[in-house]
Amino acid sequence: MKKYIYKTLVLLTIMLASCESYLIHGDLDGFWQVTSIENKQSGDITECEGDIYYSFQRDLVLISYVSPDIPEGQMKENHIAYFTYENDSIIMTDFRIYLENGKQTPLSQLEKFGLHEEFNTFLVERLDSKSLILNSERTRIVLRKY
Secondary structure, eight states, rough: OOOHHHHHHHHHHHHHHOOOOGGGGGGGGEEEEEEEETTTOOOOEOOSSOOOOEEEEEEEEEEEOOOTTSSSOOOOOEEEHHHHHHHEEEEEEEEEETTTTOBBBOOOGGGTTTSSSSSEEEEEESSSSSSSEESSSSSEEEEOOO
């Protein structure tokens, strides 16, 4: 199973690198590493140490958690969702556990990714070829291009 997930991510990366027709959202499309997540209600800032990733392509976002306890490149947790990007706003919805027959992701599993709602709406505070900052009422997520 772990080999299948790894191969799928490698294939996704190759597709992103080789097929510009799939890159319809400009700098947003691609693989992003979360550097910090701020809970704006409590003021807590979680510094991420290379364990949370967002990958945007076409209408889908893959959100991954890489555990430091397993070999490099293997994923512990993967969630996939639909997203829209327009007017400097991203809406992510319909989260599913990746490769588990469409099983819906409980909201409690998404909190570590800075996601707290069924429909997560973020203002794109900053987007360029190297950095992305997503800002919502509850969360501010800082990412770097990976």
